Amino acid sequence: MQARENTSSPAEEEPHGATRAERLSALAQQHGALVTLVLVVAVASFGFDTFLTGDNLENMAVSSAFLAVVALGMTFVIVTGGIDLSVGSLFALGGVLAAWGSQYGTPVALLLPLAVCGLIGLVNGLLIARARLAPFIVTLAAMLAARGILLSITDEGSTTYLVDEKSFFARLGQDKLLGVGVPVWITVALFVLGAIVLRRSRFGQYVYAVGGNEDAAALMGAPVARTKIAVYTLSGLCAGLAGALNAAWLVSGVTILGTGMELEAISAVVIGGTLLTGGFGFISGSLVGVLLLKVIQNVINQIGSLDSAYQQVVSGSFLAVVVIAQTWLGRRRRML
Structure with missing residues (x-):
């Protein structure tokens, strides 16, 4: 019975006879970030005349898109109970590879970062699933390795590869x-596809099962190792694609990007309702988490008198509050 419960999707976890308190706890865990986002947007709309302007909304949407693609892959990883610290470096590496490859055409500009970053993600997955190494250590090593590769192909960051503004690849970003x-x-399409895969496919059920109870999933015949390998490969692919799209937007491969992006992605996923312990999460929640972080950053920029460091303070505070709330809600649901 326990194994059966762990292979269900979040929408199916609550029994039909759940009490009102249980349902409210589940709703708060799933939609709390969305309610907060609506409140922040409402306050910002009344407080700043420029917040709801077309240019500001467009800038927020485009800047959110790249982090959202990274957070999409991170969601699959965290639902399995893992973590991926390499995505920030893979994002920067993907951008540089895409900018360099753009001189040979759009297919190379897109496929090269996907191949390299996907391969690094695959290696992460193999070491974690087959060698049973800790995800934190493996992906930390991958983060350093990817940054080293980035520096080596850009002469320690002194070379910046540019994208032809008239190329089709640049048009993808602009x-x-x-x-x-x-x-x-592109981001919206990927999130729709990701939601379908996670909630409606057999692979998605395996992802939830591995995160809920790995031993029970293995006893039921779920391919635990292959599922882990797949989610880390997916995370690498998403980071590489996000970097390529960012290079197309900036028409250059900027070497200093991606620093701390892994923490932003993790924060967005967790703020969106996905449990760090695995087995529970939503693709839509991760998108809401990204938007909430970007709206908060935009509000701080609108204030003008606040230093950009406050963005990190607020993001960290949000994450701490959300993790505490998730822990409390989880304990309350078990007690009920």
Whole structure:
């Protein structure tokens, strides 16, 4: 019975006879970030005349798109109970590889970062799943290795590869469709696909099962090792793609990007309701978490008198509050 419960999706975890308190706890855990986002947007709309302007909203949407793609892959990893600290370096590496490859055409600009970053993600997954090494150590090593590769191909960061502004690859980052940047549409499509895979596919059920109870999942015949390898490979692919899209947007491969991005991605996923312990999470929640972080950063920039360091303080405070709330809600649901 325990193994059966751990292979269910979050929407199926609550029994039909759940008490009102249980349902409220589940709703708070799932939609708390969305309620907070709506409140912050409402306050910012009344407090700043420039907040709801088209230019400001567009800038927030496009800048959120790259972090959101990284957070998408991170969601799968965290739902399995893992962590990936390499995504920030893979994001920067993907951008540089895409900018360098753009001189050979759009296919190379897109496929090269996907191949390299996906391969690094695959190696992470193999070491974690087959060699049974700790995800924290493995992905930390990958973070340093990816940054080292980045520095070696850019002459210690002194070389910046540029993208031809007239190329089709640059248009992927700068063009608009129905008034919205192409990277935003790509991100929305990826999140829809990711939600379907996580909630409706057999692979998604395996992801929840591994995060809920790895031993029980193995007893039921779930491919635990292959699932772990797949989610880390997916995380690498998402980071590489996000870096490539960012390079197309900036028309250059900026070497200093991605520092601390892994922490932002983890924060967004956890703020969106995914448990760090695994077995419970939502793709839509991660998107809400990204938007909430970006809106808060934008509000701090709107204030003007506050230093950018306050963004880190507020983000860290939000994360601490969310983790405490998740722990309290989880204990309360078990007690009920």
